[in-house]
Amino acid sequence: MALELSKEETLEKRKRLIGQSCRLFYSDDPVKIVRARGQYLYDENGKRYLDCISNVQHVGHCHPSITKAAAAQMDLLNTNSRFLHDNIVLYAERLAATLPERLCVFYFVNSGSEANDLALRLAQQYTQHEDVIVLDHAYHGHLKSLIDISPYKFRKLTGQKEWVHVAPLPDTYSGMYREDHPNPGQAYADTVKDLIEEVHRKGRKISAFFAESLPSVGGQIILPHGYSTKVAEYVRSAGGVFVADEVQTGFGRLGSHFWAFQQQGESFCPDIVTMGKPMGNGHPLACVATTEEIAGAFTANGVEYFNTFGGNPVSCAIGLAVLDVIEKEDLRGNATRVGAHLKDLLTKLQTRHRIIGDVRGAGLFAGIELVKDREKRTPATETAALLVKRLKEEDKICISTDGPWESVVKFKPPMCFSMEDADLVVQCIDRILTGYRSNKFIQFTWQNMLLPCTNSDHCGDSLCLCYGLFFSRVHSYIRAPTDLK
Numbered sequence: 001m002a003l004e005l006s007k008e009e010t011l012e013k014r015k016r017l018i019g020q021s022c023r024l025f026y027s028d029d030p031v032k033i034v035r036a037r038g039q040y041l042y043d044e045n046g047k048r049y050l051d052c053i054s055n056v057q058h059v060g061h062c063h064p065s066i067t068k069a070a071a072a073q074m075d076l077l078n079t080n081s082r083f084l085h086d087n088i089v090l091y092a093e094r095l096a097a098t099l100p101e102r103l104c105v106f107y108f109v110n111s112g113s114e115a116n117d118l119a120l121r122l123a124q125q126y127t128q129h130e131d132v133i134v135l136d137h138a139y140h141g142h143l144k145s146l147i148d149i150s151p152y153k154f155r156k157l158t159g160q161k162e163w164v165h166v167a168p169l170p171d172t173y174s175g176m177y178r179e180d181h182p183n184p185g186q187a188y189a190d191t192v193k194d195l196i197e198e199v200h201r202k203g204r205k206i207s208a209f210f211a212e213s214l215p216s217v218g219g220q221i222i223l224p225h226g227y228s229t230k231v232a233e234y235v236r237s238a239g240g241v242f243v244a245d246e247v248q249t250g251f252g253r254l255g256s257h258f259w260a261f262q263q264q265g266e267s268f269c270p271d272i273v274t275m276g277k278p279m280g281n282g283h284p285l286a287c288v289a290t291t292e293e294i295a296g297a298f299t300a301n302g303v304e305y306f307n308t309f310g311g312n313p314v315s316c317a318i319g320l321a322v323l324d325v326i327e328k329e330d331l332r333g334n335a336t337r338v339g340a341h342l343k344d345l346l347t348k349l350q351t352r353h354r355i356i357g358d359v360r361g362a363g364l365f366a367g368i369e370l371v372k373d374r375e376k377r378t379p380a381t382e383t384a385a386l387l388v389k390r391l392k393e394e395d396k397i398c399i400s401t402d403g404p405w406e407s408v409v410k411f412k413p414p415m416c417f418s419m420e421d422a423d424l425v426v427q428c429i430d431r432i433l434t435g436y437r438s439n440k441f442i443q444f445t446w447q448n449m450l451l452p453c454t455n456s457d458h459c460g461d462s463l464c465l466c467y468g469l470f471f472s473r474v475h476s477y478i479r480a481p482t483d484l485k
């Protein structure tokens, strides 16, 4: 039995023992979570938090069916995939049923990063080319090979390698072609075509185009219609393959489709699909699905692919249980219904708060982009950060931001998120944004003076006047985001 530590002790040990580049959510006042169920997290004092962040605990935290399947298999056998076992083949068969027929060969690994690294190897081996095209602001994992193809990371590190080429993010809200463009799908696909021609002029060759099927790190971007089909056509005619990163978006999160790439239409099929996060509901389980031709080329190099933990009986038992729960509890149906309700509420909110520039997403993968002004679409980064902080402190709601300027407030909760949960989050966002607007004019009413200060905990402002109740509203004004002042 592990020792129980106070929150301060945990924090002190974490600072001392864990690499400081492994950051915590809410780093100035982290939440210590000791148990969880469904869409709720509980801290060491039993306080309940609504979780809008955990796309990993896909069917709900600590789902009893998943725990039961894991424990039963753990009790019976766990070994590596060099022994013949039913689970891996039964699981591969179930996954194959969710995918287009040509994606019929599977490699099981332990993380999204491992899946993308293997996808890179498969593509390079099959095409015998080296170069990769990625979307701007993309993130595909923490391995060195993936930092190299993740502009979100390499821009802060050693920079762009000569074999990596960055295409514009097909963002029809703040990108180069917007919602008023007659055919943004074609226009953005043409930027990839131009990039391929440029690569060829340099005497280089494309092995792969890598993209999230719904770019999440880029800010919950819905790819414009026709984009992927056209890009796949250009990339294939250059001898490359199309890799769809479904690490965040797969397993029915969009409700309408099991895989986000399917949003692009029946005729579109990637050559490689990578999956991870939600696959094991928190257990490290990830996978690469590809075609017989690509897998064949990988086999033909004569080198064994061995992964100690990938596809072990326990992981596959968990994967099978996740698929069962998605079906039995109609979680795709729930994502469709609750996602539509959430989007509807957020769209109504947008009519009242000019700071909400855009509402987008599909199913339980949604986002609101906050802007300082609607015409210029300048990101309201500071408000987004404060909104996240206040939702956690005042309402016990955990939510995060993303996008190139961290101005997109993201919703990717466990798939059991309910209508009532959606109502609550939107009401709280409304209250906070309304408060910021009215704080522009400090109202010294008695009622205001008696309100407890919401920001007193960790105020680092040297000029802060936050001394108890009297100055609470003054303090809120001082701390109100300059985006809104």
Ligand SMILES: Cc1ncc(COP(=O)(O)O)c(C=O)c1O
Pocket: 110, 111, 112, 113, 114, 116, 139, 140, 141, 142, 212, 217, 245, 247, 248, 276, 277
């Ligand atoms: C789109 C995408 N791909 C790949 C990864 C890497 O997955 P992992 O952290 O499991 O290695 C992530 C992780 O955040 C991701 O968001």
